[in-house]
Amino acid sequence: MATTELPTRTNAGFKPSRLWTDERYRGVLSQVVVVVLVALALVWVGGNTQNNLENRGLELGFGFLADPAGIGIGVSLIEYDSQDTWLRAMTVGLLNTLLVSAMGIVSATLFGFAAGIMRLLPNWLISRMVATWVELTRNVPLLLQIIFWWSILLSLPTVRETLHIGDSVFLNNSGITAPAPIFEAGSNVVVAAFVLGLVGAWAVLRWARARQAATGARMPAGWIALAVVIGLPLAAYFAAGQPIGWDAPVANRFGRLRGGFTVTPELVALWFALTTYTGAFISEIVRAGILSVSLGQTEAAGTLGLSGWQTTRLIVVPQALRVIIPPLTSQFLNLTKNSSLALAVGFQDFVGIGSQAQNQTGQAIEIVFSWMIVYVSLSLLTSAFMNWYNARIALVER
């Protein structure tokens, strides 16, 4: 805000009353008062904390992180057993938070874009159905939805009466079991080929664009890139003697499943609820973004002779993305923070394991402190990445 520079300002004849009548002194005075009050409050809180901790016989410090945790963890991305330390348990929790957030961000984005586009289709029935679904999920608390889907999954048949979807996907109240890929010796060749394919596709696209810019000649670069990405690993797969197989789950006499991999109902409920809830918000953002591109742009593209698909890809989407990206960032941040509701269904993420640690060790201040550090850093990292992406696609004004 602009401040008015007064033509003459003299400090001559300072009187105490100028402390609150002169704008300059008043500003300094009010800041000093606020800072002193905040500092006093902090000192007071610190003193109380010290007293209370002494009375309870607790000591501040992160020493407890080296003690054995003694808790079981259902879903873990790294090796863990209950004799491991709290540090390792918290790491498992952090990885679980990252897992759920990453899964949720990918699926909610896909779901949200699909729903947002479906609402704009010239089909009354479809857009009404999607609108109803969006309003229903947006206006009901996420925690309620997570517990709702969890209850539904838990009321599925028991292990003995497992439901089959096709031959290899099984559904019961202890989770969803599906075939797992087995990586035998030589499979790293296929993975390497896949990475090579990605790099190759990127190079092809880049070269094709440079060539078109230089000579005007066009080529079906998209198809070539796709062929490289799929073809290279496929060739490597057969050349290495088909090293990747499937481990299909098999039910024994009592219905107990062996093999495959199982996703617990907790994770499925959490993931599904996060996807539909955040997806509903994203669909509104996408819809608003597409509607913000004026009709004149589409008409101008038509007069240039661009086809419908070309108009969408080259004219509408790049302009819509500029409107979509900033609010999308805050939805991703919300999803990451909302993944902490995993606590309600007993999926052990960073908050879940932290609260267990707090229960068992009593080190509440340290736990809450580490929550804050981790979530604030995650937020900062996500927004840094999205700001970078946003700056890339933003309108360059000259």
Place this chain on the structure above:
Amino acid sequence: MTTDPYFRTQAEMLAERPPPASTTGPVGWLRANLFSSWFNAALTLLALYLLWIIVPSLIDWAFIHADFEGSVGNECAAEGACWAWLDQRIDQFLYGFYTDGEYWRVNLAVILLIPALAPLLFDGVPYARQLRVFSVAYPFIAGFLLVGGFALDAVPTRSFGGFMLNLTIGLSGIVLSLPIGIMLALGRRSRLPALRMLSVIFIELVRGVPLITLLFTAAILLPIFMPESWSIDLLIRVIVVVTAFSSAYMAEVIRGGLQAIPKGQFEAAQAMGLGYWQSMRLIILPQVLKISIPGIVNTFIGLFKDTTLVFLIGLFDILGIARSLQQNQDWIGKVDAEGFLFAAIFFFVVCFSMSRYSINLEKRLDTTKR
């Protein structure tokens, strides 16, 4: 007049004819909106098929094969929903463990909300001026009714529960977070560096963490931070934390509005000789609040939905009641999702009305397109 066969003359106007039947009326509507192309027709058929699968089986589950009578879960048949608990549990869903026979106090507080809100929400309410005084007094009246004291029996806040607890936390948060959010936003845009710094730290720290960690702070840490002799009511601690949380979001909404106001408005206010607070109150904030309505209401809706999180620190809001019903000996295995569906209706009604109201208000206050 020639008789040339290649010319035809028309002496009088032809009678008007109606447009082709296929472009008007229900048929035309169907063609335009559902069957405009082959792709569209296929989508329509797919959607109809989905509806045909889902809707009848849902109605069948929820009503036709559902059981409405009985006092324990085993009296419910297996194939439909079990609503038999409604009769004995509805009071808990609404009032939690509030003292029996004192429900009228909660009801009265909710009914008084109507005259308190009406002059704030709608134009042309009779006696609006007097009612606004009542609006200001309402929080105190409602608090007195709910907690008791003087002539009324005291009801401990730990027996607050059900939807009434959600309403209490939500409304307190809404009333408090708007002014605090405005102050934080002004602090963040202030030219006094210390105020600006403190506001930024508060806003970013609170917005960076999940609400649940703040609720744990309220439940576990705040007692450690306070002198041992103080015991602040858990409900008050929760309201403080929920308010702090949504104030930070509110501050960002208001800041967005402040940034959208052209610099000329600030300068014009100064040119008229208005001081900082006068120009804010008379010139800037009215414009800011108007353009921020969607964001403000969205924050309110988010806050109201977030009141369910208190269930995670052991308070029995409507979600906590639904969960305890699900785990109750009498109903376990028979009531799975029914309690949550019932609770969802309340939130949907409140949140959906709020969002509709905000859309209406936006249209009413939009002075640009007339």
